[in-house]
Amino acid sequence: MRKIKKILVANRGEIAVRIMRTCREMDIETVAVYSEADRLSLHVRYAHEAYYIGKAPSTESYLNIEKIIEVARNCQADAIHPGYGFLSENATFARRCGEEGIIFIGPSPEVIVQMGNKIKARETMQKAGIPVVPGTEGSISDEARALEEIRKIGLPVMIKAAAGGGGKGMRLVHREKEVLTALRAARSEAQSAFGDGSVYIEKYITSPHHIEFQILADEYGNTVHLFERECSIQRRHQKMIEETPSPLMTPQLRRQMGEAAVEAAKTVRYTGAGTIEFLVDNDLNYYFLEMNTRLQVEHPITERVTGIDLVKQQILIAQGEELPFAQKELVQQGHAIECRIYAEDPDNNFMPSAGKICKITEPLGFGVRTDGYVYEGYEIPIYYDSMISKLIVWGNTRDEAIKRMKRALYEYKITGVKTSIKYLEKIMNCPDFIEGNYDTHFVEKNRNTLAGTARCNDDCEDMVIISAYIDYLDKLSRVYGYKEFVPAQNRWKKTPLTHHF
């Protein structure tokens, strides 16, 4: 066992900052790496040390294995935490860390290969007796075969990148004439996102619920699950809102699925933190979907209801310690919800919206946590994900958590880029969500309820007009000494306190 004293975080954005926060609490030195576009990103400013690793496109920086290894070696980092995305599920990277004597905070390269390739993962789980969704037995690279397979499985089908995740390289096909376009788009996206264009095809389950189980496993065979996360609220196949416990779950199903998740992890001798994703239909049948061999974006809701810092556990497991708790000691206390704040335009098919953050006011108060990385004056680069923060709330009951989330979303204000904040608030007010009556079609199904904006009244518009008028007069009087309007000597803050980069 070797105590980790310095960790290089091979990631950016909110997750890099989130990992470093735990490192600081554990007295572990932190090392950031950054691309040309990220010199002013918060993770660089938060870390003890920071090193440049290449140009803005992630293939030249955050995916550059040798460069990151070189930095880790030079700064004598004991371990590398890969976060999620980028190299987090890259077996070559994990192997190279091992060869250099650097601890990779994650499972072994063998497990990453086995579970990272979704086709292999399916086979493994099938053998372990865990139910899987009907689909192709291997990856498909030629279009004719794909068409043939799709006829066999029957529409609708889901085309997925074999190396995929996060909704990239994924297409749902309802009609035969859409097959070719969808296949090409999926392959092209898969190629550019993961450097591997192979895809596989799966039967599409109607009214599916996306429910996943968090697991933790140490090197000594102790494996526990930390209950479920309900992740069915999605748009463009990317999650928007997650909650735990799931409104769909029954104690019996939780026990069954939890045991299946632990079994799945044990089958591959998993170590570290991982997630088993399941599809659950309305009749509570569950199917293994995939295993994510890394920390998930939505891990904080699990942390909130269990009281366990998952990053801390990852680090402790990586330095060879035994899990400090057993399954029976784990409980879900209260209810947690996470909303992902994306820089995007919900009124325009969730189009990403890059640009400069002008003002930001983050929510605070009882039961509220934000994991973010943008600050006033920060310019969101076009090269990376559009998620700018995660808002996590906790309440004693689901009802209290929803009300708290509404309050927190009310407080959350970001100007300069378009965000999903108000859209999320509308979801919190949506009867289907409040009743817990939803599946992955929620956004589509409630399109009309969620569309448009509640217009503020005329008085409110007039206040906007007055504001613009005063701002204009204020500027005029400063330039011309305009007489009819006297700028107040003490009109709040004359100089902004923030000095932007």
Place this chain on the structure above:
Amino acid sequence: MSIEIKLNDRFALVEIVRQEGNLLQVKVDDKIYNVDLMHTADGTFSIIEEGHSYNIELLTLEQPKKYIAYTLYNTYDVEIIDAETRYLINRGGSGLESSEKNIFSPMPGKIVKILVSEGDPIQKGDTAVIISAMKMESEYKAAIDGIVKKINVSEGDTIEGNQILIEIE
């Protein structure tokens, strides 16, 4: 001095009637408001009107007289129409800049694929170009039937927001 202010499609006439420090009496069209208004130099406004508290953020765009205004739920385009602006509007005529004829980039990104060539006929709804931004690929379609007149970008180019990518005739 009354000033015309444009809020989205609405034109309103605004005038200060009285001022006492941060207490203002302001006329907007025919309505008189008594407001307690405080603001920062960078556009954060707190207004109390008849006991109602309003928070407004003004964001100045490239031109000093144009703003994006944020209220709790709405975002507005606001413009001060003073003498200078009016002159510019009149001189510029009302020749509508046909955004329909051109395919614009709504945001910075990278050109993944161009599916048309100059001289090609194109139909409304046809995909002309695929752009990748923030790891998502989006298709951009023609808004009218026509002929591809000019292509201003190539595959692999990094593009700015609001750039004309393809001109259609």
